[in-house]
Amino acid sequence: xxxxxxxxxxxxxxxxxxxxxxxxxxxxxxxxxxxxxxxxxxxxxxxxxxxxxxxxxxxxxxxxxxxxxxxxxxxxxxxxxxxxxxxxxxxxxxxxxxxxxxxxxxxxxxxxxxxxxxxxxxxxxxxxxxxxxxxxxxxxxxxxxxxxxxxxxxxxxxxxxxxxxxxxxxxxxxxxxxxxxxxxxxxxxxxxxxxxxxxxxxxxxxxxxxxxxxxxxxxxxxxxxxxxxxxxxxxxxxxxxxxxxxxxxxxxxxxxxxxxxxxxxxxxxxxxxxxxxxxxxxxxx
Amino acid sequence: xxxxxxxxxxxxxxxxxxxxxxxxxxxxxxxxxxxxxxxxxxxxxxxxxxxxxxxxxxxxxxxxxxxxxxxxxxxxxxxxxxxxxxxxxxxxxxxxxxxxxxxxxxxxxxxxxxxxxxxxxxxxxxxxxxxxxxxxxxxxxxxxxxxxxxxxxxxxxxxxxxxxxxxxxxxxxxxxxxxxxxxxxxxxxxxxxxxxxxxxxxxxxxxxxxxxxxxxxxxxxxxxxxxxxxxxxxxxxxxxxxxxxxxxxxxxxxxxxxxxxxxxxxxxxxxxxxxxxxxxxxxxxxxxxxxxxxxxxxxxxxxxxxxxxxxxxxxxxxxx
Numbered sequence: 215x216x217x218x219x220x221x222x223x224x225x226x227x228x229x230x231x232x233x234x235x236x237x238x239x240x241x242x243x244x245x246x247x248x249x250x251x252x253x254x255x256x257x258x259x260x261x262x263x264x265x266x267x268x269x270x271x272x273x274x275x276x277x278x279x280x281x282x283x284x285x286x287x288x289x290x291x292x293x294x295x296x297x298x299x300x301x302x303x304x305x306x307x308x309x310x311x312x313x314x315x316x317x318x319x320x321x322x323x324x325x326x327x328x329x330x331x332x333x334x335x336x337x338x339x340x341x342x343x344x345x346x347x348x349x350x351x352x353x354x355x356x357x358x359x360x361x362x363x364x365x366x367x368x369x370x371x372x373x374x375x376x377x378x379x380x381x382x383x384x385x386x387x388x389x390x391x392x393x394x395x396x397x398x399x400x401x402x403x404x405x406x407x408x409x410x411x412x413x414x415x416x417x418x419x420x421x422x423x424x425x426x427x428x429x430x431x432x433x434x435x436x437x438x439x440x441x442x443x444x445x446x447x448x449x450x451x452x453x454x455x456x457x458x459x460x461x462x463x464x465x466x467x468x469x470x471x472x473x474x475x476x477x478x479x480x481x482x483x484x485x486x487x488x489x490x491x492x493x494x495x496x497x498x499x
Numbered sequence: 500x501x502x503x504x505x506x507x508x509x510x511x512x513x514x515x516x517x518x519x520x521x522x523x524x525x526x527x528x529x530x531x532x533x534x535x536x537x538x539x540x541x542x543x544x545x546x547x548x549x550x551x552x553x554x555x556x557x558x559x560x561x562x563x564x565x566x567x568x569x570x571x572x573x574x575x576x577x578x579x580x581x582x583x584x585x586x587x588x589x590x591x592x593x594x595x596x597x598x599x600x601x602x603x604x605x606x607x608x609x610x611x612x613x614x615x616x617x618x619x620x621x622x623x624x625x626x627x628x629x630x631x632x633x634x635x636x637x638x639x640x641x642x643x644x645x646x647x648x649x650x651x652x653x654x655x656x657x658x659x660x661x662x663x664x665x666x667x668x669x670x671x672x673x674x675x676x677x678x679x680x681x682x683x684x685x686x687x688x689x690x691x692x693x694x695x696x697x698x699x700x701x702x703x704x705x706x707x708x709x710x711x712x713x714x715x716x717x718x719x720x721x722x723x724x725x726x727x728x729x730x731x732x733x734x735x736x737x738x739x740x741x742x743x744x745x746x747x748x749x750x751x752x753x754x755x756x757x758x759x760x761x762x763x764x765x766x767x768x769x770x771x772x773x774x775x776x777x778x779x780x781x782x783x784x785x786x787x788x789x790x791x792x793x794x795x796x797x798x799x800x801x802x803x804x805x806x807x808x809x810x811x812x813x814x815x816x817x818x819x
Binding site: 429 | 532535536538539540542543545546547549550552553554555556557558560561564571618620621622624626628629631632633634635636637638639640641642643644645646647649650651653654656658659661663664665667668693697698700701702705750754756757760761773776777780781787790791794795797798801802805
C-alpha cells in the first residue's frame with residue numbers, strides 16, 4: 215500500500231487515473247491517428263499532398279477528390295456490386311449454415327459424425343489454395359465478370375456451420391423434444407424454435423460473413439477484369455494503378471475512405487457481436 | 500440420446516396384441532429413420548455439395564495440376580511428373596521464398612502476440628472507456644486489407660508521406676521503404692501487425708479476465724511483486740490462450756495476401772509462398788502448373804503446422 219492511506223487523496227487519485235487511462239489512451243491513439251490522417255488526407259488539394267512538410271489539416275478543404283475518384287473508377291457501380299455480392303453471398307452462407315448445423319444437431323442420421331468432420335476439416339483448407347482450379351472451373355463455365363462467378367465458389371461454409379452447431383448444441387433440448395411430441399416437424403422446429411432461440415448466434419455468423427464478403431479481395435481480383443463488375447477493394451487497386459503519381463494520393467485516399475467507412479460504421483454499431491463472432495472459441499480452446 | 504428413450508413408449512397403444520404391436524412399431528421406426536435420413540440429406544446436401552465442389556475438389560485438382568507444365572488458359576498441358584517441385588527446390592528461389600515466408604510469419608506472429616498481450620494488460624481494468632478502447636483496438640482487424648494497405652502506403656511514402664516528414668523534423672532522412680527489399684518486408688510486417696494485433700489483444704483480454712482474482716490475491720499475500728506475479732502466475736495461466744493464438748496467428752500470417760499485394764505489387768522482398776503462387780499464375784507468368792505446385796507446398800506446410808501445434812498443444816496444456 216502507498217504511504218498516503220486516504221484512498222481518495224488527490225495524489226492517489228491522479229496516480230490511479232494515470233495508471234488506468236494512459237494505456238487506454240495510447241491504445242486508442244495508435245489506431246485512430248492513422249485512420250484520422252487517412253480521412254483528413256482525402257480532403258487535401260494536390261498542393262497539400264505534394265509537399266515534404268507534414269500537413270495534417272487540409273487547407274483549403276478539397277472534397278473534389280471524391281468526385282475525381284468516382285470519375286476515374288465507377289465507384290457508385292462498385293458500391294452496388296459490393297453490396298450485391300455481400301448481401302447475396304452472406305445471406306446464402308447463413309442459410310446454408312443454419313440448415314447444415316440443424317441437420318448435424320437435431321436430425322438423426324447414421325454417418326452424421328463423419329459429415330461433421332468433413333465440414334470441420336475445410337477450416338484447414340485456405341481459399342487461396344483453391345484459386346487456380348476454381349479459376350479454371352468458373353471461367354470455363356463463363357463465370358468471369360459475373361455476380362455468380364464472384365459469389366459461388368465462396369458459398370461453401372465450414373466456419374458458419376461449425377459456429378452454429380456449437381450454438382445449437384447449447385439449446386434446451388427438452389423444449390424442442392416437447393415440440394416434436396406435439397407433432398411439430400423439423401421444418402417447424404427449425405423456424406419456430408431453433409432459429410428464434412439461436413438468433414444472437416445466427417446474427418453473429420451473419421455479421422462475420424458480411425465483413426468477410428465486403429473485404430474479400432483475392433478471388434474477385436482474379437475472376438473479374440471488367441471495371442463495371444469489380445467489387446470495391448478490387449476497384450480501389452484499379453484506382454491505385456491508374457493514379458500512381460504522388461499528387462494523386464488525395465484521390466486514392468478518398469477512394470479508400472469510401473471502402474473502409476461502411477465497415478467502420480457497421481462495426482461501431484454492432485462491435486460487440488462482431489468481436490464475439492471473430493474471436494469465438496479463442497478462450498474455450 | 501436421452502430424448503430417444505423418453506419418446507419410444509408413446510408409439511405402442513395398449514389395446515393392440517404384443518406381436519403385431521412390436522412389428523408395427525419396428526416398421527414405423529424404420530419408416531421414421533428413412534424420413535429422418537431424407538431430411539438430413541435435404542438440409543445438409545447443398546452445403547456439402549458446395550464444400551466438395553469448391554474446397555475438396557480444387558484441393559486434389561491442385562495436386563494434379565502441380566504435375567503439369569501448363570500455361571494458364573492454354574487448351575493443352577504436358578505432364579511432367581514432379582519436375583515443377585524439382586525445379587523449385589533446386590532453384591535459389593526456394594530458399595528466398597521460404598526465408599521471406601519464415602521471417603514474415605515469425606515476426607508478425609511474435610510481434611502481434613507480444614503487443615497484443617501488452618495492450619490486453621493495459622486494458623484489463625474496470626474503468627469507463629476500457630470497452631471503447633477494446634473495440635477501437637480491434638477495429639483494424641475488420642477493415643479491408645486493401646484499404647489499410649493504401650492508407651499506410653501514403654504514410655510510408657518517402658517523399659510526401661507523414662512518416663518521412665516527421666523523421667525529417669528530427670534531421671533524419673526517410674528510409675526508401677519501397678525500393679529496398681528488406682525495408683519493404685519490414686514495412687509490410689509493421690502494417691500487418693497494426694491491423695492484426697487487436698485480435699490477439701481481445702483474445703488475451705478474455706484470457707486475463709478468466710483468471711480468478713483469488714489466485715492473484717494469494718500471490719500478493721505471498722509477497723509476489725507485479726513482475727513476479729506476471730511471470731510466475733499470470734503468463735503460465737494464459738498458456739492455453741497463448742497456444743491458441745500461436746496456431747491461429749501462424750495460419751493466418753501464412754495466408755496473408757491483401758497487404759502484400761497492395762503495398763508491394765511486384766513482391767520484391769515480400770514474395771512469400773502464397774504471394775509467389777499468386778504471381779506465378781496471375782502476375783504475368785501464367786504458369787498454372789508451377790503455381791499449383793506452390794499452393795500444394797503451402798497446403799502441406801499448413802497441415803504439418805496444424806498437426807504439430809495440435810500435438811504440442813495437447814502436451815503443454817493437458818499434461819502440464
